[in-house]
Amino acid sequence: MIIIMKHGASQDNVEAVVKAITAKGLQAHLSQGDQVTIIGAVGDKTRLMHDNLELIPGVDKILSVTETYKLANKKFHPQDSTIRVGDTPIGPGHLAVMAGPCAIEDEEMIMETAQAVKAAGASFLRGGAYKPRTSPYAFQGLEEEGLRYIRRAGDATGLKVVCEVTSLRALETAVRYVDMLQVGARNMQNFELLKEIGRSRIPVLLKRGLSATIDEWLNAAEYIIAEGSPDVVLCERGIRTFEKATRNTLDLSAVPVIRQKSHLPVIVDPSHATGVRDYIGPMAKASIAAGADGLMVEVHPCPSCALSDGPQSLTFEQFDALCGELRPYAALAGRAF
């Protein structure tokens, strides 16, 4: 931790900071420049957590040097993790492709989709049973009924099932049906939900919040891991910016950034990120080239009849063609697909 004193801070001010630091058993190292004095606090900085050094007169600002997340941090876990969902690995050497409709609409459509995406090469079946929607008047999902349908589709095809949970109640139900829980962008900092998910010990797909920094995202993962569940996969799905040509702005650089800061796998969702069908293929290829461990893609038997997100869904034929185009990129990246 570094304390930067204001231009013109008095010697008394500096001493007050030094005293506050040493009182907690840490060491204080002084750098006194002509314009600015800097104090480095060395030792266990959690002891200073309640001291608000920022409010000691003469203090300009405090800079934190170390990240607040530990379990998700590559510094303390230098080897990239492979997360296993049943016998299906997500991590180095593999390309995990998750596909399915935005929302589960009925049993037939999810079963049909499962068969199609399985045939094309996906290993995970996605589908929403609890849909967070901007307007209260939009379709909100089939809830437990939907979970039953997708479980059957997963069992029939051998695909692993991944579903979003949007509340503690949804979680209680979902744990009986799914192989992997999903936390959506809007709930990335729903900390009560994260903690309870961590206690469930079920693998989690943690989507990045609409305007979450990578640091906040890794702290959200830390909430889950700290409760006992180490199996967290991150999913970049676009951030909110001024640009409106795409639904969100896919921050693909997040892939190498995560790779450098964390050992957790990271996948990309080009469907939600771009919101436009024609952009999904190029961004899916780019994701693999950037080092992503997998992809999440929306597929629907009849996009023009979809209850939500039709414009960004691929047909079965389009998804099959996409998988064909992705294979040489996966091979180039050294990933089995």
Add this chain to the structure above:
Amino acid sequence: MIIIMKHGASQDNVEAVVKAITAKGLQAHLSQGDQVTIIGAVGDKTRLMHDNLELIPGVDKILSVTETYKLANKKFHPQDSTIRVGDTPIGPGHLAVMAGPCAIEDEEMIMETAQAVKAAGASFLRGGAYKPRTSPYAFQGLEEEGLRYIRRAGDATGLKVVCEVTSLRALETAVRYVDMLQVGARNMQNFELLKEIGRSRIPVLLKRGLSATIDEWLNAAEYIIAEGSPDVVLCERGIRTFEKATRNTLDLSAVPVIRQKSHLPVIVDPSHATGVRDYIGPMAKASIAAGADGLMVEVHPCPSCALSDGPQSLTFEQFDALCGELRPYAALAGRAF
């Protein structure tokens, strides 16, 4: 609803759209230009909700002309609402000042703060019992114990008590203690929580999400009102932008925008928005001048000992001085304070 056809869409494409619209009992109005054909759909557009016109070949994009929120919409409720929390009004002619610590730390500090902010002129006591924190290792709040303390402080002073709830569980407990519930920025689109709060019928302070558009914010209010609770007060608390000189960027224009689009009261939280004590006074005055119905300000008996957000908290003396400075602005704006 307006359907814009692609440059080069065929007459067949146009007819397919017209047919889809008229099949649902709406009227289709055509404007055929040299470059572009536009089709207006007139009638009850909810009937078209599942039709995904966007996917009919030749369709370029769909523009929605009417807002999806109705109950929060000024068009259908032209008079500005006054929300009553017990006998305390929030709305035209009043300036509701809510003050208190970021977190309730112990009984003495919240009681002491209640007395000080009451004396200075506040009518609401704020204080967090459930604290959403970026890191799982930071102080998370006293939970029910904290609610007991703040209830006692409210009763002792006559201040109305407003507390944030971060989960359905916290809500179940909080309804027994508070006069007004608060939904924080991170939970603005925690739709399950919004619905349950709506069912509680307790007045709600709904903070704007970090990167929520005003349209999404009003839709979040709609979730609450649609469940039966009309008493929603909006709170602007800054949005996330590239600028780092302040903690967030206070979007003060949101006040006149909300005033034009909705009948709900809107207050401003300059403490969280700026994150810097010196900026709170100027932005509090500006909020009143812009037409805000109230303010939420962080006050702490000893900011330098605060467990959270100390740097942006005012001391009792500073808050008292601020209230003195605000009074002529409230008078000028025609608001009792």
Add this chain to the structure above:
Amino acid sequence: MIIIMKHGASQDNVEAVVKAITAKGLQAHLSQGDQVTIIGAVGDKTRLMHDNLELIPGVDKILSVTETYKLANKKFHPQDSTIRVGDTPIGPGHLAVMAGPCAIEDEEMIMETAQAVKAAGASFLRGGAYKPRTSPYAFQGLEEEGLRYIRRAGDATGLKVVCEVTSLRALETAVRYVDMLQVGARNMQNFELLKEIGRSRIPVLLKRGLSATIDEWLNAAEYIIAEGSPDVVLCERGIRTFEKATRNTLDLSAVPVIRQKSHLPVIVDPSHATGVRDYIGPMAKASIAAGADGLMVEVHPCPSCALSDGPQSLTFEQFDALCGELRPYAALAGRAF
């Protein structure tokens, strides 16, 4: 300057950094923690400018502690400046109101506008002769002819004339006509233009760039002042964010931030910031309450016939009414208007 070493940097790495610092005659202060070593460089850091310490193996990042702007910095010039444009002051105790059309369209309209805004209380006449427009096919301004018209209108009314210059050529011409030059948002980092303006010694109104940080804005001011012209007035005009309810997002907190970091006057342009006529009044009042030294407002004899920005222009009657409403706010803020 603070150098933070990577977790696991070797003692050799640390010594290499220390050596690089001391080789240039600065002192290096070490803080060696368990996880991280920090090195403070004390002395004239410009000597290190070409050393790229960031690239010495083991270095994680470099933090700059002092601002790069000096002449615009309040630390070295603690008293707020008053800029004089002829005999008209901009600074503490005064509210400078600048009004006029977006673009000068003909001689009559600018003369008529000058008389109206003068009568209402403005002391500056604004009007664009060189219009930067997104599309090359939109009206680009009357250029020198426009400058002649606005000069005559200024002379006839005693209003000071402020006009935007968009290139070195425009500058050469404009210096013969205007009392104050304006640098628009798109040219805030057109450094060649800034330098040449600085050499002209004419007072400047420097608008903030669409996505410029406050730090970059003050550095742009530094470019001008460093060339010899100390008379720079800053103008906040909204930044670009995800919110589309307003044309830009007025960052009104920039007013107290600038007040703390710089001695230069700062005014606000609520017309360009919001882009909506109904929001100009509330935000103009808020600007005064926040501490602004002035306002820039678009006024047009017939907004519905304006060649640009009509929707955000006030009529003469509206501007006169606005000035009436602003007066008590100016009085409250201790500013003559």
Add this chain to the structure above:
Amino acid sequence: MIIIMKHGASQDNVEAVVKAITAKGLQAHLSQGDQVTIIGAVGDKTRLMHDNLELIPGVDKILSVTETYKLANKKFHPQDSTIRVGDTPIGPGHLAVMAGPCAIEDEEMIMETAQAVKAAGASFLRGGAYKPRTSPYAFQGLEEEGLRYIRRAGDATGLKVVCEVTSLRALETAVRYVDMLQVGARNMQNFELLKEIGRSRIPVLLKRGLSATIDEWLNAAEYIIAEGSPDVVLCERGIRTFEKATRNTLDLSAVPVIRQKSHLPVIVDPSHATGVRDYIGPMAKASIAAGADGLMVEVHPCPSCALSDGPQSLTFEQFDALCGELRPYAALAGRAF
């Protein structure tokens, strides 16, 4: 053009709009719904440019349906363009790699860099002679001397030379030395410069502005093409967002968006976008996979001695290794490299 009337607009209001449209020889098509009336204006909308329909009482908003750029628009030029810089093509089937230092520092370093990047496979040599810098006290470039050096290096190696121009004066000089002009992010809307560049008829690399929308970017290209120079190549180099883990946020989706909206080639600069050497390789591969027509990469003989942007520069060895890694991606994308 679509005119949306306010809820409650009178029949008179509607007629006034219709009259304004038909008065200019366009047709007006009405869609009158229960809540909203919509009027489509069909015909040459430039005739309405000065009418400000938005200000007719009862008008809520105007939506523009067609883009303002024509020459850069794929609608009117469906085939992707290949731009030729001398005999070197940029466009379908080719991967144009531009490499070199941020700034030209002396003759030896640019010559040495030219030889190294040529050997590795680049076909363009980049290097700054005019450097736009945030602070006036930072190194600003060697100007004409630098241009002389890079020209010699280009001639010696057969590489095409691309240099940024930051003002009309720099342009006058640069046209005598370079094969391709570069417009930097800060000057993307320096319209005077764009027009003059268009008159030069020299091929241009047009970087996207820090917070420019794709629509504004294509309009900037239109400024150049409209003056007579059709040879414009776009360069995505990151946009400004809240995320600080990278210098900017590389908006890689811009590549497929541009591909859909324009026929102009588009390349990517991963060096400026990420600002971190370790992220350049992954994002360069991703750019090719996303469909980019080329790359711009910073290379320096000794990044730790660079006068600017050292931390994001590759050494000769790193650049050579990168080119080796990129080759199979170029092959997969069907591009000669």
